[in-house]
Amino acid sequence: xxxxxxxxxxxxxxxxxxxxxxxxxxxxxxxxxxxxxxxxxxxxxxxxxxxxxxxxxxxxxxxxxxxxxxxxxxxxxxxxxxxxxxxxxxxxxxxxxxxxxxxxxxxxxxxxxxxxxxxxxxxxxxxxxxxxxxxxxxxxxxxxxxxxxxxxxxxxxxxxxxxxxxxxxxxxxxxxxxxxxxxxxxxxxxxxxxxxxxxxxxxxxxxxxxxxxxxxxxxxxxxxxxxxxxxxxxxxxxxxxxxxxxxxxxxxxxxxxxxxxxxxxxxxxxxxxxxxxxxx
Amino acid sequence: xxxxxxxxxxxxxxxxxxxxxxxxxxxxxxxxxxxxxxxxxxxxxxxxxxxxxxxxxxxxxxxxxxxxxxxxxxxxxxxxxxxxxxxxxxxxxxxxxxxxxxxxxxxxxxxxxxxxxxxxxxxxxxxxxxxxxxxxxxxxxxxxxxxxxxxxxxxxxxxxxxxxxxxxxxxxxxxxxxxxxxxxxxxxxxxxxxxxxxxxxxxxxxxxxxxxxxxxxxxxxxxxxxxxxxxxxxxxxxxxxxxxxxxxxxxxxxxxxxxxxxxxxxxxxxxxxxxxxxxxxxxxxxxxxxxxxxxxxxxxxxxxxxxxx
Numbered sequence: 001x002x003x004x005x006x007x008x009x010x011x012x013x014x015x016x017x018x019x020x021x022x023x024x025x026x027x028x029x030x031x032x033x034x035x036x037x038x039x040x041x042x043x044x045x046x047x048x049x050x051x052x053x054x055x056x057x058x059x060x061x062x063x064x065x066x067x068x069x070x071x072x073x074x075x076x077x078x079x080x081x082x083x084x085x086x087x088x089x090x091x092x093x094x095x096x097x098x099x100x101x102x103x104x105x106x107x108x109x110x111x112x113x114x115x116x117x118x119x120x121x122x123x124x125x126x127x128x129x130x131x132x133x134x135x136x137x138x139x140x141x142x143x144x145x146x147x148x149x150x151x152x153x154x155x156x157x158x159x160x161x162x163x164x165x166x167x168x169x170x171x172x173x174x175x176x177x178x179x180x181x182x183x184x185x186x187x188x189x190x191x192x193x194x195x196x197x198x199x200x201x202x203x204x205x206x207x208x209x210x211x212x213x214x215x216x217x218x219x220x221x222x223x224x225x226x227x228x229x230x231x232x233x234x235x236x237x238x239x240x241x242x243x244x245x246x247x248x249x250x251x252x253x254x255x256x257x258x259x260x261x262x263x264x265x266x267x268x269x270x271x272x273x274x275x276x277x278x279x280x
Numbered sequence: 281x282x283x284x285x286x287x288x289x290x291x292x293x294x295x296x297x298x299x300x301x302x303x304x305x306x307x308x309x310x311x312x313x314x315x316x317x318x319x320x321x322x323x324x325x326x327x328x329x330x331x332x333x334x335x336x337x338x339x340x341x342x343x344x345x346x347x348x349x350x351x352x353x354x355x356x357x358x359x360x361x362x363x364x365x366x367x368x369x370x371x372x373x374x375x376x377x378x379x380x381x382x383x384x385x386x387x388x389x390x391x392x393x394x395x396x397x398x399x400x401x402x403x404x405x406x407x408x409x410x411x412x413x414x415x416x417x418x419x420x421x422x423x424x425x426x427x428x429x430x431x432x433x434x435x436x437x438x439x440x441x442x443x444x445x446x447x448x449x450x451x452x453x454x455x456x457x458x459x460x461x462x463x464x465x466x467x468x469x470x471x472x473x474x475x476x477x478x479x480x481x482x483x484x485x486x487x488x489x490x491x492x493x494x495x496x497x498x499x500x501x502x503x504x505x506x507x508x509x510x511x512x513x514x515x516x517x518x519x520x521x522x523x524x525x526x527x528x529x530x531x532x533x534x535x536x537x538x539x540x541x542x543x544x545x546x547x548x549x550x551x552x553x554x555x556x557x558x559x560x561x562x563x564x565x566x567x568x569x570x571x572x573x574x575x576x577x578x579x580x581x582x583x584x585x586x587x588x589x
Contacts, residue, residue, distance in 0.1 A: 008394050015390045019401050022461070025419045026407070028429060032422070045422075045429030092316040099312025108310035111317050118324045120574070122567040124522065124543065126327030128550050128560050129334065132341065133327065152323025155316050174307050184307055213412035215525045216543070220551065231414045235529065238418055245422050252415045263410045267403045270410060274466060275473035 033057070033249035040246045056250035067237060071254060073226060074233030077143060079258075081218075081229060082211045084147035085154070086204045092151065093158030093203060094196060098188060100159070101166035102174075112163065118156040131220055141225040146218065153217075154207045161206075165199035166192075205266070205273040212259060230255050328567075334560040341556040352561035362562070365540040369566075372456055372541065373520030373573075379460045380516050381509075384467025389497070391468070392475045402472070406465035413462060417529035420458045421445065424530075448538040451531050455539050458526050463519070467512045474508025475501070510581035514574050521570050542566040 028045045033056055035049040043050065061068050096115075100108045130149065131140065139145025177191045178184070215231040222228045228236070234255050238248050263270055335352060339345035356362050387405055391398040408416060423429050424444035431441040444454050478501055486500045502509075524543040527533060533540040533548075542562060550559030 004394065004396070011390065012395045012397065015387075015395060015401065016397065018387075019404055022464070023404060023407070025416075025423060025461070028423065029419045041427060044432060092319065096313035096316035099308040099310055102308035103306075103310045105310050108313070111310060111313045114317065114325075115320065118320055120571075121324060121328060122518075122522075122570040123324070123328075124546060124563045124570070125331035125335075125560070125567040126324060127331075128546075128556060128563060129330035130323060130327040132556075133322075133330075148319070149323060152319045155320045156324070159313070159316060171307060178307070187307060209410060213410075213414075215412065215414050215528075216547070220547070231412050231525075234414055234418075238529075243425070245425075248418055248422070252418050255415050256411045259410050259412075260407070263407065267406070271402065271406055271469050274406075274409070275469045 029249055029252060032245060033253045035246055037244060037246050040249075056246045057254070060247065060250045060254065070228075070233050070237065071230075071251070074228055074230040075254075075258075077222075077227045078212060078230040080143045081146045081150070081227075082208055084143065085150040085211045086208050088147060088151040089154055089158045089207050090200055090203060093155055094162050094193075094200070095188070096155075097159045097162030098166055098192060101163050102171065112159075115156045115159045115163075119160060123153060127217070127220065134221065140221050141227060143227050146221060146227075146229075149217065149221065150207075150211050150214075154210065158203045158207060161203050162196070162199050165196060169195065201269055202273040205270055209259070209270075331560050331563055331567075334557050335564040336561075337557040338555075339557040339560075340554050341550070342554075345557065348557070352558050353565075355558070356561060356565065361537055361540070362545060364537055365542050365545050366565075368452060368539060369521060369523070369541045369543075369569075371452065372459065372523050373517055375456045376459050376463075376520035376523075377513055377516045379456070380463050380467050381512055383460065383464045384512065385471050387464060387468040388471035388475055392472065393480075402468070405468055408462045409465045409469075411462075413458075413525035414529050416462050417458055417526045420454070420461075421530055424454050445531055446535050448535055451535060452539050455523070455526050455530055458530065459520070459523060463516065467516060470512040470515075471505060471508050474505035478504045506581070510578065513581055514577045517577055518570055518574055521566065521573065542569075 024046065031048050032040050032045065034052040034054070035043065036051070036053055036055070039050055059065050059067075060071060096111075100112050134140050134145055134149060139148060173191050173195065174187050177187045182190065213231065214229075215235070218229045218232050219235070223232055223236075234251050237251055241247055334345075336347055336349060337345045338348045338351075391402050391405070395401070425431075426441065426443060426446075430444065434441055442450060445451050482500055482504075483496055486496045491499070522543055523541050524547070527539050527541050527544050531539045533544050543566065546559050546563045546566060549555050549562055
């Protein structure tokens with residue numbers, strides 16, 4: 001009924017142009033990062049560099065330059081904090097959601113509601129006391145504190161995603177394992193854990209993106225320390241670079257590469273995760 | 281849902297047969313949730329309650345403090361600069377909601393099924409979503425620069441150059457553009473998920489009955505993607521009210537407070553000016569705004585079809 005007509009072709013061309021225009025900023029970023037400072041200020045922004053140069057990246061990342069220490073430290077800090085948060089979220093979130101999903105007690109329902117309400121609750125109000133509390137117990141300015149804080153903040157999302165998954169998962173495999181003599185801890189680690197990888201993927205992508213790109217929390221808790229994450233490093237570095245766009249673009253590109261590499265590798269899962277995961 | 285099942289119970293319901301319990305093994309207990317529950321209660325609930333408490337004090341963040349009653353709130357509403365931030369926040373939030381949803385829906389409709397390049401294009405439109413707002417803002421800061429690409433384009437078509445980010449009227453639109461640009465793909469994906477639930481047969485039937493493209497969308501597709509509309513508008517509204525990163529990176533709240541938002545005020549008051557109590561009062565207002573608007577939004581976009589049925 002709906003066939004590919006001339007009209008469809010016209011729409012296809014229009015949409016292609018629209019997407020091309022929409023992605024122009026990425027193109028400007030890419031070509032700009034290979035331009036010299038005079039070149040980037042004088043040439044057309046969309047034009048490729050007249051004499052492409054790696055100097056911006058060299059100046060940014062080579063061990064000799066002043067900035068490179070911060071950039072590499074920021075990268076390391078971001079990797080540690082994001083990985084740690086994902087691991088803790090998967091460990092705590094899956095066990096909690098499994099307990100809730102496979103139990104019929106009223107306490108399981110009540111705790112689930114607590115997690116649900118926490119998803120809706122605005123986090124703004126809690127951030128200031130959280131900072132004071134974390135400062136008091138020494139969790140400010142180090143990655144372990146950040147991992148715990150991010151985990152606490154994102155647990156509702158993770159429990160919600162896992163609980164939905166477990167409710168749609170038939171308990172037959174688990175029951176079969178029990179009949180075969182496994183206790184429930186073995187059931188969880190040997191049967192459930194391998195089965196839940198789709199939900200784990202969604203949790204890892206959604207939580208990982210939030211933590212990796214987060215600026216607000218990490219600015220408050222890590223600004224000025226040696227554990228600043230990449231967005232904060234970028235923020236303070238750009239602040240010192242008054243209009244040296246070639247260098248700014250190099251920082252921006254370096255900060256984007258890890259996440260865009262992940263995206264290129266698993267774009268389907270990213271999009272599914274967003275479409276399905278955020279429906280709550 | 282529950283009411284529905286109740287009303288469907290037959291009038292002469294036979295006495296319920298004693299339910300034969302299937303063989304059921306105990307697989308998990310609710311207390312497995314305890315570690316997660318405790319951590320969440322501390323990090324989210326306790327801190328939120330504490331924030332509400334400090335909103336009524338004059339605490340600086342260190343040392344002793346006094347209760348000041350509603351004084352913080354009175355001061356907020358007597359400070360024109362803060363009222364300005366409130367309006368800026370609302371402007372950005374609603375502008376973000378409207379433009380992101382319209383553009384996201386248009387892309388979703390365009391990339392739903394007929395185009396050959398739809399899968400590639402979806403991936404590309406979604407790409408800005410995964411990178412950090414700070415990074416995105418720096419690209420756009422260059423685009424809006426006085427000697428940047430946007431003014432190059434303006435000159436090329438014979439228009440005067442503008443001081444985009446330094447203009448009190450234009451700067452807030454620049455922030456809005458960056459927010460919208462980055463989230464079109466996000467909203468598109470939500471609408472695509474909704475559109476996937478519309479059976480093609482229904483659209484075909486409407487088309488055979490002579491419905492125009494617009495009427496097919498308005499009377500067949502739109503009612504069916506109502507849940508997606510509710511989710512997308514609520515999420516964009518919340519995200520818009522919380523805007524922080526883009527403002528910090530693009531304008532820092534300037535020029536002369538023209539792009540100040542509540543989230544930025546909270547941060548500056550509490551951490552730059554060390555007025556924790558006052559910052560908490562601002563955060564309380566922001567949180568209430570988010571809560572009230574998202575509940576109102578849920579109500580406005582609720583699924584009316586259930587009620588009519």
